[in-house]
Amino acid sequence: MDTDKLAALGGIKLFEGLPQAQLQSLAGIAQLRRCKAGETLFEAGQPGTHLFAVVSGKVRVFRASLSGKEQVLHVFTGGEAFAEVPVFEGKTYPASAQALEDSELLSIPRKGFVELLRRDPELALGVMALLSARLRAFVGQIAQLSLKEVPERLAGYLLLLRSAQGRDELTLDLPKGQIASYLGTIPETLSRAIKKLSEQGLIEVLGSRVRILDPEGLARLAEADR
Amino acid sequence: MDTDKLAALGGIKLFEGLPQAQLQSLAGIAQLRRCKAGETLFEAGQPGTHLFAVVSGKVRVFRASLSGKEQVLHVFTGGEAFAEVPVFEGKTYPASAQALEDSELLSIPRKGFVELLRRDPELALGVMALLSARLRAFVGQIAQLSLKEVPERLAGYLLLLRSAQGRDELTLDLPKGQIASYLGTIPETLSRAIKKLSEQGLIEVLGSRVRILDPEGLARLAEADR
DNA sequence: TGCGTTCCATGACTAAAGTCAAGGCCCTGC
């Protein structure tokens, strides 16, 4: 029954180029698992025993405060691995994870994965690259949160989507509430920021469809500095 | 003349436990370098060719906005390595670095370091642990910035210092302006936050000396949630 | 000793974003 797992593992970017033998041994220890929209995978502070990868679906990783406010750190989709931190360091997950849609996930126990890394320096380099990319993203997020205001962060986010989707007619990939939480704000404030960009003629919004009217203007705003 | 370098390398936590032969080969490619307080080591966006380590002194890593506002990401002191991100991923430094004091630094070219990693899986695991610890710290910083107000962040910072210094009479390790920038605010606001904690009887401040009067109260505040 | 610089504290004001409350839109399921 490992053929399912093998196929799933083959679709994970982190494992691209891994020799067949090592994929086999991963398949031996990995679990393939389905979960439903809204299901919690783990919570910040829990002992972190597994590395995860998204085969299909969408998972958000976030931190919550006691009062229920949440900050989204990242949303992972097909082919991406996450929850590496406790594999290498410490014992607990630093954030919580929840499926946003019905999803298929791979979970790989910490110990077996570390063994594999010891034997395969190229995989290790791949993991370091992944961790580094995530660090770079977090540095950007910290800078955005502390140095920019909401409309500027929104402009940056839209430009990101634009380059991901490759055109000016965007489809918002998340409900607006989640986007607000990713931008470090609340839905009301996001709403007003969207209105502001529209009024300035930078974008045009219809539900979850956004048309970028003035990419340069958006870029200027995203860099802007008050 | 590599004896200086060897000694310096031996003091870097990341290289602890490395076999003598590999330290030698590191010494062969590393540069030992002094720099003065205020000196810029590199700037965000520049091509990142070297990994750094602090032998002595203090270096802050930060992001600046065009208008001159700055967000401190971390302050590195003796024994710590930094600027690993561009070694493994991308081409540029994601943030800027500046010496806060006269410092001694090691710089290690990217390429030689990657070679070493390929040959020594244990070092590679050490690097992954380091990157993971940094990710965990950034997750915490993002959560603080977006979920907590300045007095709460300050309370958390003071508790951190307390556990680092192991007693209730703290010496602030940075000028207050730098602390403000690390907490994602400005000196005026930090000033007022300090005053607020003092008035609440949680701390007592005299210049750069802080006495923690009520650790539990601070902890409650740091967790607090409005 | 006195000058200048840097850092810090304070006050008055402004601007940004969060809170609370209400209402609209759209989809789903009966």
Added chain:
DNA sequence: GCAGGGCCTTGACTTTAGTCATGGAACGCA
């Protein structure tokens, strides 16, 4: 076709933090 729920928008208000301007204390240096 209608009821109910989620999600989003809007408005009025409050709170928080940033801005600007000023003055004081501490330190280094002539």
